Amino acid sequence: MRPTVLRRSALGLAVLIALAILAGVLHLSDGDAARRGLGLSLAFGAAFGVVLQRSRFCFFCNTRDLIERRDPRGVLALLLALAVGVVGYALVIGAWLPVPAPERLPPDAHIGPVSGALAVAAFAFGLGMAVSGSCISAHLYRLGEGSPTAPFAIAGTVAGFAAGFLTWNPLYLTVISEAPVVWLPHHLGYAGTLAASLAALALLAALSLWRARPPASIAVHGSTGLSALAHAIFVARWPAAVAGLAIGAISAASYLRVGPLGVTAEIGSLARSAASGWGLLPETLHGLDGFRGCATVIKQALLSENGLFVLGLVGASFASALVAGQFTPRRPRGRDVVAGLAGGLLMGWGAMTALGCTVGVLLSGIHAGALSGWVFLAAAFAGLLAGLPLRRRLAAG
Numbered sequence: 001m002r003p004t005v006l007r008r009s010a011l012g013l014a015v016l017i018a019l020a021i022l023a024g025v026l027h028l029s030d031g032d033a034a035r036r037g038l039g040l041s042l043a044f045g046a047a048f049g050v051v052l053q054r055s056r057f058c059f060f061c062n063t064r065d066l067i068e069r070r071d072p073r074g075v076l077a078l079l080l081a082l083a084v085g086v087v088g089y090a091l092v093i094g095a096w097l098p099v100p101a102p103e104r105l106p107p108d109a110h111i112g113p114v115s116g117a118l119a120v121a122a123f124a125f126g127l128g129m130a131v132s133g134s135c136i137s138a139h140l141y142r143l144g145e146g147s148p149t150a151p152f153a154i155a156g157t158v159a160g161f162a163a164g165f166l167t168w169n170p171l172y173l174t175v176i177s178e179a180p181v182v183w184l185p186h187h188l189g190y191a192g193t194l195a196a197s198l199a200a201l202a203l204l205a206a207l208s209l210w211r212a213r214p215p216a217s218i219a220v221h222g223s224t225g226l227s228a229l230a231h232a233i234f235v236a237r238w239p240a241a242v243a244g245l246a247i248g249a250i251s252a253a254s255y256l257r258v259g260p261l262g263v264t265a266e267i268g269s270l271a272r273s274a275a276s277g278w279g280l281l282p283e284t285l286h287g288l289d290g291f292r293g294c295a296t297v298i299k300q301a302l303l304s305e306n307g308l309f310v311l312g313l314v315g316a317s318f319a320s321a322l323v324a325g326q327f328t329p330r331r332p333r334g335r336d337v338v339a340g341l342a343g344g345l346l347m348g349w350g351a352m353t354a355l356g357c358t359v360g361v362l363l364s365g366i367h368a369g370a371l372s373g374w375v376f377l378a379a380a381f382a383g384l385l386a387g388l389p390l391r392r393r394l395a396a397g
Contacts, residue, residue: 005325012322019046019315026308037258041305044254045312048261049141051250053317054233054324055243058138059358060129063384064391070213077240077247079205084248085367086197090190092256093368100185109368110260111292112355114375115179117171122376125350125357126383130391132156132343135358136351137263139344140310144318146329152340153347154267160348161264161271161296165281171353172286181292182371193369200374235324251367258305260368262360263313264351265306268296271348293355339394 019042027039051057055077062074093106105111112118129135132153134142139150139157184193251261275281276298289295294306321327332340351357354376356365362380365373 008322008325008327012319015315015319015322016046019043019312019319023312037305038303038308040254040258042308042312044250044258044261045309046316047250047312048247048309049144049313049316050320051238051243051246052137052141052313053144053320053326055238055240055246057243057247059135059362059380060126060384061134061138063381064130064388066208066211067385067388070211072208072212073240075208076205077243079201079208080241080244081247081251082363082366083198083201084245085251085363086194086201086248086369088248088252089255089367089369090194092252093185094190100183100190102186105181105183105292106368108259109183109255109292109370110262110294110356110360110364110373111181111183111368111370112361112365112372113176113179113181113291114372115175117175117179118354118372118375119379121350121353122361122379123350123383123386124346125354125376126380126385127387127390128160128343128346128348128350128383129358129380130343130384130387131346131394132339133391136267136347137313137357137359139340140263140313141317144314144316144327145321146327148330148332148336149340152332152337153344156341156344156346157264157267157348157351158271158274158344159341160345160350161268161352162275162280162348163345164349164352165272165275165285167349168288168353169282169284169286172288177287184369184371197366197369234320247363248367251363255364255367260360260364261309262294262306262356262364263310264357264360265294265296266304266310267348268294268352269299269304269306271352272296273299291355294351294357294360296352335394 023039023042023046025039026042027036056074057077058074059078062078065071065073066075089109093109097104097106132139133149134153136153136157139147139153142150143154184196188196254261272281318327347357351360354361358376358380361376362373365376367373
């Protein structure tokens, strides 16, 4: 092994060990349940970051690959992650709430109001994904890879959240306040929701395979042994089945022990705190803090569960990229800045208005049986399709 590879691998391992030590210290804090939650959040974030980086998991990129390259692997990973999480959540929620009584919702699950505002916000989010080239979670893991666009996309997302706070009250008073919060088990029961969700995901998988480039080719490598195994784990893109199973399992485990997955609560809280400090927020954000989703708050403490989840995601993706030789920073070009800021602004406004993003609303929402997750999926896909021509122009510019 070359010295450069050894140094990269050693640094990546050191980062992972540091994250593990910090998670362990927080989790083993005697008698402090809140700090144990912080440790678990950091650990789940690190696991999520490794899986995203190794599988190249990105809601926009996965969908674009299917549309433009007829490569179904990413979309199949996404659909499998949704299916595994749907089953996992059903087991957890069924144990906590055996009967889905009409007046009750599962604790902390991301079940949001369904309205035209949600559809518009999700469309804007999908458009922002296309313009910037990734969803928010993918920009976070690409920070760890040295992406020149990701820092500007995150900055744009913070600005988008601030814009969302300014438009929240009119939208709430005219549309959102009367919108129904639809939890499918109230109408279909647990078994019916599980069957309907898996059937819908199976249909989407069949459509993805129909779209795939024929014939499907399967690469067969002649090399065997430890070097081939190491390459498959640490360098090659993980198979769709591995990625989907891992992400679905992480989502269900996180909900069981900490809370639903989401990546925008900390970003939104930073934006809300800054805007409040500068006197830019309305005196009251009507109804905002009463809804389920990636909650934003005025920050009172340095550490938060979602903040440590994001820290683990970025840190572990950086370590994974180092080991794989995929940490490739470069100087940003003008189009990187424009695409990142413009796309981030759209995603930030969409995520604030929809109460989450592709992880918090779509992934965690569909897992929980929320109709809002399916609406977000459809509207974000429409926004993505509308934004693809813009993405091509930016790439060619």
